[in-house]
Amino acid sequence: MAVSQASGPGGLNTARTRAAVRATARLSAEMLLILLLTGVALWILGRMWSVVWPLTVALLITTLTWPPARWLRKHGWKPALAASAVTVGFLLLAGGILVGIAVPVAAQSDELTDGVVDGIQQLRDWAAGPPLNIGDDQITSAIDTAVAKLQSSIGSVVTATVTGVGSVVNAVVTIVLALFLMFFFLKDGPGFLPWLSRQLPGRLATDVPEVAGRSWATLGAFVRSQAFVGMLDAVFIGLGLWIVGVPLVLPLAVLTFVTAFVPIVGALFAGLVAVLIALVFKGLTAALVVLGIIVLVQQLEGNVFQPMVQSRGLGLHAAVVLLAVTLGGSLAGIVGSLLAVPVAAVLAVGWRYVREQLGDGPA
Incomplete structure (x- = not known):
């Protein structure tokens, strides 16, 4: 005859309950350890972000430029030559896009300036009519108030400007580093996985x-x-x-x-x-x-x-x-x-x- 296991209050099986509690505790401890290791990994990633971000940008750009580089390599181009050609082509394409945006805008800059002035005047005329009925004196007062606030916070503006300049410099450094990394990825990329193995x-x-x-x-x-x-x-x-x-x-x-x-x-x-x-x-x-x-x-x-x-x-x-x-x-x-x-x-x-x-x- 089988011996029944002891039961606790409410008819619960004591041995199974203890086993379930231990399994739950062990699973909880493992999850906490995983979360801790994830937090440490993210902290390390944040400390290395100045390197990780250009590397990420380079990988994303390389996914676009790798197909033409692969085509050139298949047609007998040396890896360095193919990578150089694709990198130069990418720079020319990016420069062409910038020129395509900047040249037409510059050509119509005078019309754009006049249009902005006319648009501001139209907004003032609209604000002066019903239902707002905002007069020129009120608009002038609002402008004077804005200028006074700007002058009082000139220190913050300078700080923000310096921060903005620093961000632009960081962006330029990131782009340059990403382009260099892209060149090396295009040149040596196929050998990376065998080397890693x-x-x-x-x-x-x-x-x-x-x-x-x-x-x-x-x-x-x-x-x-x-x-x-x-x-x-x-x-x-x-x-x-x-x-x-x-x-x-x-x-x-x-x-x-x-x-x-x-x-x-x-x-x-x-x-x-x-x-x-x-x-x-x-x-x-x-x-x-x-x-x-x-x-x-x-x-x-x-x-x-x-x-x-x-x-x-x-x-x-x-x-x-x-x-x-x-x-x-x-x-x-x-x-x-x-x-x-x-x-x-x-x-x-x-x-x-x-x-x-x-x-x-x-x-």
């Missing part, structure tokens, strides 16, 4: 290069999908500007495409510029129409195009893409929004690989 012991020599290769493919899918979404934005917004009759359509479309790689702020900046130019050259009604077009396209991009394209290219559900962007933006601002989706995709790659190794095969 030789440096690692045992099972890691197989697992780490495999995950790294899959992560590289995932980053390429992210950048290509972002470029595709930016192209959709540029085409639709540019078409809307052309229909309304706003000048500088091509520079504004190019600006929309370029800023699409900077989530949230990039779209806001490009939209603000387009609305301002519409207001200056075509009036308030055209500016409101342009604003409506931009809002519509941005809503379609954020809620339809981007989640669909990125979810297919990255193997992530559209809801995961939206949540990742929201979380990244809340944690690290613009940089967090930019890196949230590729980081989530790389984590998903690692998770799927672990499942494959623990299971019977690919999920």
Whole structure:
């Protein structure tokens, strides 16, 4: 006859209860250890950010420039020559984009200045009429008050200016370093995984290069999908500007495409510029129409195009893409929004690989 195990109050099995409590405590301790190690890793990452950020930018740019470099290598070009040609071509393309934006704007700078002055005068005339009935004396008083506040906070303005100059210098250093890293990635990239495999012991020599290769493919899918979404934005917004009759359509479309790689702020900046130019050259009604077009396209991009394209290219559900962007933006601002989706995709790659190794095969 089997001997029944002792039961505690309420008929609970004492041995099983203790085992469940121990398992829960052990799991909780392991989770706390994982969170602690994650926090330490993030702290180290923050301390090394001046190196990590240019490295990240270089990797993202390399995913765009690697296909032409690979094509040149397949057609007999030496790695260094192919990398040099692609790097120079990338710089010429980036410079051409800047010139394509700057030259038309400079050519119409006088009209733009006159339009801004006229626009300000129109706003003053509108404010002076009903229902606001704001007179010139009130406007002048408001301007004087703003100037007084500006003079009283001149120290803060100087500090902010110095900080802004420092940010610009850091951005230039980051871009230059990223370009140099991109050149070396294009030149020596194919040999990285074999080299990494030789440096690692045992099972890691197989697992780490495999995950790294899959992560590289995932980053390429992210950048290509972002470029595709930016192209959709540029085409639709540019078409809307052309229909309304706003000048500088091509520079504004190019600006929309370029800023699409900077989530949230990039779209806001490009939209603000387009609305301002519409207001200056075509009036308030055209500016409101342009604003409506931009809002519509941005809503379609954020809620339809981007989640669909990125979810297919990255193997992530559209809801995961939206949540990742929201979380990244809340944690690290613009940089967090930019890196949230590729980081989530790389984590998903690692998770799927672990499942494959623990299971019977690919999920």
